[in-house]
Amino acid sequence: MSQIRVAFIGLGVMGYPMAGHCQKAGFPVTVYNRTTVKAEQWSQEFGGDFAATPREAAEQADFVLVCVGNDEDVRSVMMGDDGVLAGIGQGSIVIDHTTTSAELARELNEAAHAAGAEFLDAPVSGGQAGAENGQLAIMAGGEASAFARAEPVFAAYGKAWDLLGPAGSGQQCKMVNQICIAGILQGLSEGLALAMSSGLDVEKVQKILSGGAAQSWQLENRAHTMARDEYDFGFAIDWMVKDLGYSLEEAERRGLTLPVASQVRSFYQELQAQGMNRCDTSVLLRRLIK
Amino acid sequence: MSQIRVAFIGLGVMGYPMAGHCQKAGFPVTVYNRTTVKAEQWSQEFGGDFAATPREAAEQADFVLVCVGNDEDVRSVMMGDDGVLAGIGQGSIVIDHTTTSAELARELNEAAHAAGAEFLDAPVSGGQAGAENGQLAIMAGGEASAFARAEPVFAAYGKAWDLLGPAGSGQQCKMVNQICIAGILQGLSEGLALAMSSGLDVEKVQKILSGGAAQSWQLENRAHTMARDEYDFGFAIDWMVKDLGYSLEEAERRGLTLPVASQVRSFYQELQAQGMNRCDTSVLLRRLIK
Secondary structure, three states: OOOOOEEEEOOOOOHHHHHHHHHHOOOOEEEEOOOHHHHHHHHHHHOOEEOOOHHHHHHOOOEEEEOOOOHHHHHHHHOOOOOHHHHOOOOOEEEEOOOOOHHHHHHHHHHHHHOOOEEEEOOEEOHHHHHHHOOEEEEEEEOHHHHHHHHHHHHHHEEEEEEEEOOOHHHHHHHHHHHHHHHHHHHHHHHHHHHHHOOOOHHHHHHHHOOOOOOEHHHHHHHHHHHOOOOOOOOEHHHHHHHHHHHHHHHHHOOOOOHHHHHHHHHHHHHHHOOOOOOEHHHHHHHOOO | OOOOOEEEEOOOOOHHHHHHHHHHOOOOEEEEOOOHHHHHHHHHHHOOEEOOOHHHHHHOOOEEEEOOOOHHHHHHHHOOOOOHHHHOOOOOEEEEOOOOOHHHHHHHHHHHHHOOOEEEEOOEEOHHHHHHHOOEEEEEEEOHHHHHHHHHHHHHHEEEEEEEEOOOHHHHHHHHHHHHHHHHHHHHHHHHHHHHHOOOOHHHHHHHHOOOOOOEHHHHHHHHHHHOOOOOOOOEHHHHHHHHHHHHHHHHHOOOOOHHHHHHHHHHHHHHHOOOOOOEHHHHHHHOOO
C-alpha cells in the first residue's frame, strides 16, 4: 500500500495543529493558507510542504482536508481556476472540516463527484484544545466507502468519528450539537443569574446540581468562569452566530421552528453589537445581570 | 444520646420510600398522610406508627419531615389547630422536602422559630428512583446548627446534601436546577427535531455529542426515549409548571427576566392543556414534530 498524501487547506487555530498531526502520523502533508507566512511557519515547524494555491496543494493529494471559516471561505478555496476541485485527482477524497450549511455540503458533494473525486462533510467538535491534543469528535456525511478510506486520517487528530448519513449529515449533526449548547447555556445563564442575585455560592450549587438531571458539560466547565465574569477564552460567539444561522436555515428548509435556538442567536447578536464578539459563548449571563 | 424520633408528613411517591429509609435507619418513625389507608399500608410494610393529624405525628418527634405537593399543601399540614406547628416540641426541627416558593420557606422559618422550633427548607432532586434507592441530592436552607443536627437524618435517604445559605436558599438552589433543566430540554428537543427530520440516527448523534460540549444528563438519559416518543415515566410536567412558576416569581422579586424559563413554562402549559400533564418533562419534542 502506497503512502497516503494529504493536502491541508486552512491553518487557523484548528487547522494548524490538525495538519501537524497528519504530518506526525506519517502522511506527507502539503498545506495551503491564504496568508502565506503562516504556511511557511507551519512548514518550518512540522517539515511538510506548502503550496501557492489550493489547486497546487490538491494536485498530488489522496485526501484534501479543508478547515476554514464559513460557506464563502469554503467556496473560495474549492471553486475557480486555483481551487481544490481544479487540481483534484481521480478518486481522491475532499474532506471539509469547516462548519458550514448542509446545503453547501450537498453542493460540494455534487461538484466533487463531477470532478471524479469523493466528498465528506466532517465538521468537528472539541475546540482548539481538541485540535491541539488530537482529540476531536468528527461528524461525517457522505458515502460509506469514502468514510472507510478516511478513517486512518481521522485517527491522526480524532478521538471519535462516525458516519451520520449521506452528504450534509455531518453538518446536520453539528447543528444538533450547537442547538443543544444554545439551550444549555441560556438555561445555565438564567439559573446562575438567580443563584448569584440570591447570594448563593455558585461552587456549591454547581457541585450539588452536577449529581443530577441538571448536569451538563457546560455546568461543570463554565459555571465557575461565568461566576467570575471570565469570557476571554473558549468558543467565540462570532462562530456561534454563524453556526446557529446555518442551523435555523436548515430547520426552516424542513418546516421546523426552533424558538430557543432562534432567540439565543438574537441574544448573541445583541452581544456582538456591544463588542463582545470574541467572548466565549457562555457570555449570555452578561445580558441577565449587570 | 437518646434515639432520634422522626415524624414524616406526606407519603407520596417520594415520601413513602423516604419515610421507610428513616425507619430502616433505626429512627422510630410516625407517619401522617391525608389518605389514611396509605399510612396504614406504610405502617404494615415498615413497622412504624401512624398518626391521625400532623399535630399528633409531630408531638413526640425530634425531626418533622414534610414532603407534599405545593405551597398550599405545605401550609395545610403546617398551620392550624391540627398542624405540625401546633404540636412541635421545643428545639425540634421541621425539614420541608417539598419544592415550594422561597417566600414560603422564609415564612415557615419565622413561624417555626416563633413556636420554639427550627426550620430547614430542603427540596430534593433524584426523583422517584432516588427516593427509593436512598440516593437523593438535598439542597438545604436555614441555620448551620440545624443543618448539622439534620445530617444523620439526611444520610438515611440522601447521597449528597449541602447547606446553601439562610432560609429559602434550598428552594432557590432547586429553582436553579429546574431552570437549567428547562433550557437543556428545550435545546435538546430542538436539536432532536432537526436530527429526526433530517433522517439522522439519534443513537449515533447521542453517542458522538455526549463526548463534547453538548453533553448533558438529559442527552444521555432522554434522547433515546424521546426518539421513541416515550413519555409515560419520569418527572411530570404538572410539577415542572409549578416549580418554574415559583422560580419566575422569585426571579421577578429580584428584578430578573428569565426569557427561556418563562417560554418553556408556557410550552408546558400548552402541553398540559392538550392532556399531557402527566408526561415526562422531555415531552417538549412533541410540540416541534408531529
